[in-house]
Amino acid sequence: MQQLRATGRNAAALKYDLLTAMGAYALAEGKGPQRLVLRLMTLVTARYNWVRNELTVGQREIARLWSVDERTVKREMAKLRAMGWLVVKRQGARGRVTQYQMDIEKILRTTQGSWAAIGPDYEQRMTRDEVKDDNVVPLPVGLSRGGATGAGAGETPPPDMTDGTEWTMVQTLLHGEDQTLFNAWFRALSRRGREGSKLILHAPSRFHADYVDTHFRNRILYACQSVDKSVDEVVIRH
Incomplete structure (x- = not known):
């Protein structure tokens, strides 16, 4: 999977495009998914290391940022891993917190159904074959408008997570x-x-x-x- 790096003149725009996709997707969902994605967006905006493509934050700090207890942090991070939006880069151990990274391709595939609601310019930008900037390793934007989600793309929908078990x-x-x-x-x-x-x-x-x-x-x-x-x-x- 290609990675987004905080270098080059288009890097900031690419980050905003990703956060916009996440926000548009959340706003079309129910309260539970909205809150979950908002929490991730806040965490990413505050603490994500784009150069190294990693998130290294302890549960106590996340709980303080989200205004919740650590049990809620554990549950919400597990949901994000189950969605495939966060993957464990290095498991935590004594004296060392777990290191995560975003699966940007998975996030884009999940949110693609919401791109049209953002606008035709955004959808066109996100589905073009390449970003012409030699200084930037772009987001994986080679997704067709036919979509990389749903049964038509050889995929089946994931289970409904609303019961929270x-x-x-x-x-x-x-x-x-x-x-x-x-x-x-x-x-x-x-x-x-x-x-x-x-x-x-x-x-x-x-x-x-x-x-x-x-x-x-x-x-x-x-x-x-x-x-x-x-x-x-x-x-x-x-």
Whole structure:
């Protein structure tokens, strides 16, 4: 993926174009997604290192910026990872915060349906084949007006995240990793509930449950723990 760098005479305009796309997309959504994207935009505007393409901010500082508690920060950052808008560049450890970067191509693909509402000049600028400035590594703007989203582009829509459960965020994460695998095995799994640190999932058939348990249980558990560290076991039942 090409990266946006804060060099060259067009760099500032490219940043504004990206933030405009995010804002237009959020305004067409409900209150939950609006608040989530606004929080990301504020964080990016305040703390994103465009030259290095990274975000290195502790949860306490983010909580102060967003006027929320650290639990909310953890939940919102997990949603942004599940959407694919933020990816972990370096996992945090003792004395070191997690380092993120924006997946700019993913953000543009997700927001492309809102470009026309911004204006024809914006849409034309974002869909041209290249930015003619040798000093700038541009945004990945070679997206056709036909769209890189939706079933017509060989993609299937991600799960609805409105219920806010850990399983919905995990499904969105799995969808972003491999849509074919997601459609075949993960989409049909439903959340039955929690038993302490155990997440209970329901499969549509015994074969489906046995196959997922044999081949993908560890993958699902790893995805669960990336959004909710309190999950230490996944059980698939029929």
